[in-house]
Amino acid sequence: MSQWQRIQMLDKVHMDQIDCLYSDDTLPMEVRQYLAYWIEEQNWSQAVELDSSQACCLFHTMLASLDDQIGRLALGEENNANMLLKHNLRRSKLHLWSKYQECPQELAIAIEALLKQERAILSEAFSASQASVDSPCDSPVPSTHQHKIEERLMEMHRRVQSLKCSIEQHDDLQDNFDFSFRTHEYLEKTTPASEPIRTQTIQNLQTMLNKLNFFRQEMLSQIHELLGRSATVRDLLLEEVSQWQIRQRLVCIGEKYDTSLGHLEEWFTKNAEILFQLLHLLMMLKEMYEKVTYQTDPLKDQLPLLVKRLQEQIICLLKSAFVVEVQPKMQVPNKRPLVLRTSHKFSVRARLLVKLLDRNNSLEVKIGIDRDATDLPGFRRFNILTSSTKTLMMHEPQKQGLICDFKYITLKEQKISGTGKGNKGISEGSLPVTEELHIITFTLDYCYRGIECQLQTSTLPVVIVSNANQISSAWASILWFIMLSRDTKNQLFFSKPPAATWAQLSTVLSWQFSAATEEGLDKHQLKMLGEKLCGSGVNSQSTITWDQFSKEATTSSPEENSFSFWTWIDGILLLIQEHLLQLWRKRLIMGFVSRKYEKHLLKRKRAGTFLIRFSESTSSGGITFTWVDFKNDGSPEFHSVEPYTRKELEFLSLPDIIRDYQLFASEVIPENPLLYLYPDTPRDEALGPYYKERREVNTTEQKKYLNRRLIRVSTQPGETQVPDVKELLPISSELVADELQNPENTMKNFLLDKEDPFLFQSNEEQQELPSPFDIPELRVDDPEFQTLLSLENISLNV
Secondary structure (H helix, E strand, O other): OOHHHHHOOOOHHHHHHHHHHOOOOOOOHHHHHHOHHHHHHOOHHHHHHOOHHHHHHHHHHHHHHHHHHHHHHHHOOOOOOOHHHHHHHHHHHHHHHHHHOOOHHHHHHHHHHHHHHHHHHHHHHHHHHHHOOOOOOOOOOOOHHHHHHHHHHHHHHHHHHHHHHHHHHHHHHHHHHHHHHHHHHHHHHHOOOOHHHHHHHHHHHHHHHHHHHHHHHHHHHHHHHHHHHHHHHHHHHHHHHHHHHHHHHHHHOOOOOOOOOHHHHHHHHHHHHHHHHHHHHHHHHHHHHHHOOOOOOOHHHHHHHHHHHHHHHHHHHHHHHEEEEEEEEEOOOOOOEOEEEOOOOEEEEEEEOOOOOOOOOOOEEEEEEOOOOOOOOOOOOEEEEOOOEEEOEEOOOOOOOEEEEEEEEEEEEOOOOOOOOOOOOOOOOOOOHHHOOEOEEEEEEEEEOOEEEEEEEEOOOEEEEOOHHHHHHHHHHHHHHHHHOOOOOOOOHHHOOOOEEHHHHHHHHHHHHHHHHOOOOOHHHHHHHHHHHHOOOOOOOOEEOHHHHHOOEOOOOOHHHOOEHHHHHHHHHHHHHHHHHHHHHOOOOOEOOOHHHHHHHHOOOOOOEEEEEEOOOOOOOEEEEEEEEEOOOOOEEEEEOOOEEHHHHOOOOHHHHHHHOEEEEOOEEEEOOOOEEOOOEEHHHHHHHHOOOOOOOOOOOOOOOOOOOOOOEEEEOOEEEOOOHHHHOOOOHHHHHHHHHOOOOOHHHHHHHOOOOOOOOOHHHHOOOOOHHHOOOOOOOOHHHHHHOOHHHOOOOO
16 A cells, blocks of 8 residues: 555544645645655655756656646546646646756655655554554554555556546547548549548548557557556466465464455455456457458557457466365364365365356356376275365355355265275285375366356365374374475375474474464473484484384383374373363473483472473373472482373363372371472462362261362372272272271371262262361361261271
8 A cells, every 4th residue: 555545544633734744835736646656666865865867857757747647637538527637737747847847856855855744644643543442453564565466456457447548539539530431432432522622631531540540559558568567466466375375384284374365355356357357448449440440450460469368367367366265174073174084074165366256157166086196006086975066156244255165075985996095905005094195176167258267276185084093193294294395286295205304393393282272382392302303412404204203103102002203292282282271371381391301400499399291101191290309418309200191180180189199108297299380489379270179168067978089199209109090989998997006197198098089979969068177277086076977987888
């Protein structure tokens, strides 16, 4: 958007300031209006600083531009409609000539000052608008590239309108010539005129024909220029589409970009409208040529070539305007795009960015898969179930454009004997299921105002699986392909997959966490992951192969249950999403930290400082914590508990585990060794907001059962008891006897250890409050305690 266009959008207060700028005769406002783009594109400051030659050149160019503008107005004049405007422009031109012909540098100085003051007013208006709202505007500032597109489209529109005026003027001249020539021929046949009159008539006809020929040459020159400008705009639009497609690819794997198509659709539609209008004008010229032509007529040879060139530009624009707006995506069980499962519904959407639709012609879009896959030996073949054809229509009520939305379609594998992943006799050397890349294609036969062409667009490659346990590996394939492939139709990419640099992979890994949890990985976490893959000497250019990423077992995975780096990462992502999302977003989980670095961090902290990290030995995602203690000689001692998995965290949240964690040691009262979350935040201050609320006990109620709570304990430092859920339900008779024989082990500690949250209670029991043993000042010898519970009433089969 030009500076002058932005000025015209100002409010009344700031527009009054603009009026004051142009109240004197320094530069007439109509000159500023009609030469706005040209004025803003010139380097007036350079014209001021250098000698007067450049200023003089700009001065005369301005006058010539005003002459051109006046000429265009004259061509489009009907009933003197532009008389006043022409008069004002002529007067402005004469004023500029008389005022600055002797000192053109003064004009450069004046225009430079005016432009600066305009920018100051715009800046003030923008600041005022920002201050009037509570939050800043979220609309992005158009880039220089976008400015070029908008300005060139507006310039093309003006030139097409000018060409239209020229053609209308030419039509009038041609009608006059045609009438005069036919009249002359008729009179020659009926009543021949005298030789002087005949000679004068022929001279007049020749003058009219010369003028007609000149107009035709001028119009053809304008059309050539317009087609050149159109090609430039087309290249700019193709570049914008290419950038949008790159953004869409990266958004598919977790990057945050705006992939809306509003601006592109507006630009494509405007450009198409201009080109179709130009095509209409060429058809008008063709009709005029068919009415009147002559031996040296320039339309005879040039017009067919121009029509063909214009049609090619329109078709090229239409083909690049047909895009996949929404890539294939299942709703359940996997919300990641481009991973599809047979017999599961998915959706995909195509869109034509040129919003020009012939209501009399129905536009049908056909969808197919692996249309050009004849060179894919061993690949499975699929059929698209439900409707494979839809009508392209204007999307209501949002009026978003010409959209073809395929919803709830499914894929079914073709069962061909001797081929296919699910059949015997599969070709040797074919790719695994999760490395096969398939492409869904849309085809549209477009027809509008005489232009007929077939448009085609394709999705990004998709991976098709048949089992849920293949989805994670399929997503790894999508990540690797989008990260490294520039050819979106390379279905044989995994026949020889390239290696990635750590700089590339680390960025994509961080995107996975930010997309799933809204919190990416910091440099310390990425460093640990890099060392896990590439060793301690990892740097941005370290390379990782496809097998290292998704197939080979990690060094820390158990031999009996080996798993790949990606399997480990994906398990952690799922663990965070299901059970640790709030803690991860608040950066309470350090997460990825090596054991060596973990000790380095904790050894200088006070006893009881702990950090939370992910387990490296659990494929489905595990979380653990490590704390530091100090021996009598002052040397640090580190303790880690056995990891908690998704299965355990379904029953007890991690904050509650840490709050209630206790360490049993010989002849020592059990205590919670977890006191300070790294670096030095008190445990309850850091995790308190995430504890489950403890209910107060009502000692007056009669209870059939006492409420219990599951806690995690360690029998000695470094050894953690993680009993199976089934082992937590019964109370051991031997343990009860041991508690009765050893008074130092209080009944309170025994019950806390054996609380059981999995015991189902009736609705009445669920409304009862927790055990009174949660209250510190209540002692075993308290009379109220004895009335609530006596040892004789304890049943070993609760």
